[in-house]
Amino acid sequence: MALDTAPVRVGILGMGTVGQGTVRVLQRNADEIRRRVGRELRICHAAVRKPERLHGLELDARVSADPWAVVRDPDIDVVVEVMGGIDPARALTLAALESGKHVVTANKALLALHGNEIFAAAQARGLMVAFEAAVAGAIPIVKTIREGLAGNRIQSLMGIINGTSNYILTQMYRESWDFERALAAAQELGYAEADPSLDVDGGDAAHKITLMASVAFGIPVDFAHCHVEGIRHLQRQDVAFAAELGYRIKLLGITRRCDDGVELRVHPTLIPASHLLASVEGPFNAILVHSDAAGQSICYGRGAGGDPTASAVVADLVDVARTMTADPSNRVPHLAFQADALTALPLLPMAAVESAYYLRIEAANRPGVLAQVAAVLAAHGVSIEALIQRERLGAETVPIVLVLHRCREADLDAALVQMAQLPVIGGEVLRLRIENIDQQG
Ligand SMILES: NC(=O)c1ccc[n+]([C@@H]2O[C@H](COP(=O)([O-])OP(=O)(O)OC[C@H]3O[C@@H](n4cnc5c(N)ncnc54)[C@H](O)[C@@H]3O)[C@@H](O)[C@H]2O)c1
Numbered sequence: 277m278a279l280d281t282a283p284v285r286v287g288i289l290g291m292g293t294v295g296q297g298t299v300r301v302l303q304r305n306a307d308e309i310r311r312r313v314g315r316e317l318r319i320c321h322a323a324v325r326k327p328e329r330l331h332g333l334e335l336d337a338r339v340s341a342d343p344w345a346v347v348r349d350p351d352i353d354v355v356v357e358v359m360g361g362i363d364p365a366r367a368l369t370l371a372a373l374e375s376g377k378h379v380v381t382a383n384k385a386l387l388a389l390h391g392n393e394i395f396a397a398a399q400a401r402g403l404m405v406a407f408e409a410a411v412a413g414a415i416p417i418v419k420t421i422r423e424g425l426a427g428n429r430i431q432s433l434m435g436i437i438n439g440t441s442n443y444i445l446t447q448m449y450r451e452s453w454d455f456e457r458a459l460a461a462a463q464e465l466g467y468a469e470a471d472p473s474l475d476v477d478g479g480d481a482a483h484k485i486t487l488m489a490s491v492a493f494g495i496p497v498d499f500a501h502c503h504v505e506g507i508r509h510l511q512r513q514d515v516a517f518a519a520e521l522g523y524r525i526k527l528l529g530i531t532r533r534c535d536d537g538v539e540l541r542v543h544p545t546l547i548p549a550s551h552l553l554a555s556v557e558g559p560f561n562a563i564l565v566h567s568d569a570a571g572q573s574i575c576y577g578r579g580a581g582g583d584p585t586a587s588a589v590v591a592d593l594v595d596v597a598r599t600m601t602a603d604p605s606n607r608v609p610h611l612a613f614q615a616d617a618l619t620a621l622p623l624l625p626m627a628a629v630e631s632a633y634y635l636r637i638e639a640a641n642r643p644g645v646l647a648q649v650a651a652v653l654a655a656h657g658v659s660i661e662a663l664i665q666r667e668r669l670g671a672e673t674v675p676i677v678l679v680l681h682r683c684r685e686a687d688l689d690a691a692l693v694q695m696a697q698l699p700v701i702g703g704e705v706l707r708l709r710i711e712n713i714d715q716q717g
């Protein structure tokens with residue numbers, strides 16, 4: 277059978293950080309890509325809202341201000357959606373599929389919220405929705421889980437999957453920057469979402485771990501049951517206390533298969549300073565996968581930025597180009613498992629999670645406080661492993677930092693409610709979870 281050598285006609289929606297990166301990578305590596313695919317990947321039509329922001333990018337394509345013009349263009353084979361947001365991205369994606377076009381997307385928010393609908397629409401028409409760029413930027417983690425580890429029963433995934441938060445935590449630790457300064461720099465560097473609260477409040481990492489859980493365990497996409505906490509409430513003193521105790525604080529996405537369901541959660545987490553994940557800094561991402569046959573694997577790389585994300589967009593375009601003529605039932609399934617073989621395992625509430633904990637308690641600066649705190653914890657079966665209590669002469673309150681042994685979150689919740697009623701507790705009690713990674717699957 278003669279191979280199709282006609283160019284693959286690409287339409288692109290959005291020409292911001294990732295869109296421009298995609299154009300640059302396709303242009304720079306055109307020869308290399310053609311040698312790999314056997315045909316050219318040609319951007320034929322682009323939706324560009326603000327052409328004045330293209331910074332000299334040469335775009336040899338039809339340009340429309342309206343993204344619908346691209347989606348409705350009959351001479352387009354694949355639509356790349358890199359404009360972000362839910363509306364109109366959802367309608368545009370569904371319309372592209374409706375008109376027989378494959379879709380490559382970097383939009384994790386869209387897939388985490390509407391993935392079931394979008395994958396079903398693609399499946400019904402024998403089309404592909406490729407989303408490597410949506411999860412951990414350049415790192416080929418979707419491909420790794422879906423294909424490279426396809427022989428395994430995956431037990432857990434744990435990852436630093438938001439470049440912006442990791443950059444902020446790194447700058448707080450290394451340079452003693454405050455939160456606002458580090459966030460402004462992350463935005464300037466093109467790491468942050470258009471709405472950076474998605475980064476710092478954990479939503480973006482939650483979108484990504486939700487998608488990874490589906491690909492790892494063959495479960496429908498269920499963002500609504502993901503527990504989400506961000507890094508906004510962390511202070512430089514927490515980063516310093518954690519370091520003193522032998523830990524680093526990272527915003528982790530965690531999903532784990534348990535006897536009675538699946539844990540799915542995002543929160544700032546103390547991890548041992550000696551673990552490989554602790555040395556993942558700046559905008560870099562890393563995902564630790566525990567699986568039965570391969571054991572532990574770590575994927576590491578750039579999780580954000582124009583060219584790194586474009587690397588994944590273009591790899592997906594290559595995949596689509598290679599398999600667009602293949603029988604759809606023989607392609608790699610969107611969520612790694614056959615669509616009719618997904619299992620809706622229960623997603624567990626946080627109260628059922630077991631963890632070790634870091635507590636920072638602002639308490640009255642007077643004798644006997646620690647004994648009262650310890651008594652409340654003991655009454656709920658929670659025991660203390662380590663503590664730091666600093667003298668602050670003349671201060672009304674002092675921070676008490678405790679490291680707690682593993683316990684059920686429900687027990688700690690109950691202890692914290694009782695602790696808040698102690699007159700000696702002056703303000704917030706910060707609770708962070710600790711993962712002693714090497715001991716767990
Ligand atoms: N920046 C990153 O590092 C990164 C990494 C992975 C995934 N993503 C995802 O990629 C997508 C794009 O992110 P980005 O950083 O390039 O954002 P961006 O804000 O830099 O670019 C988005 C572009 O889309 C354009 N746009 C938005 N709505 C439009 C419309 N209705 N019509 C025409 N153009 C429109 C905007 O004008 C802008 O130029 C998002 O879904 C984001 O979550 C970004």
Ligand SMILES: N[C@@H](CCO)C(=O)O
Pocket residue numbers: 410412413437438439440441467468469475480579580581
């Ligand atoms: N805002 C995201 C972009 C990559 O998905 C991050 O900081 O990781």
Ligand code: NA
Pocket residue numbers: 408409410411412413414415416417418588
């Ligand atoms: Na990726």
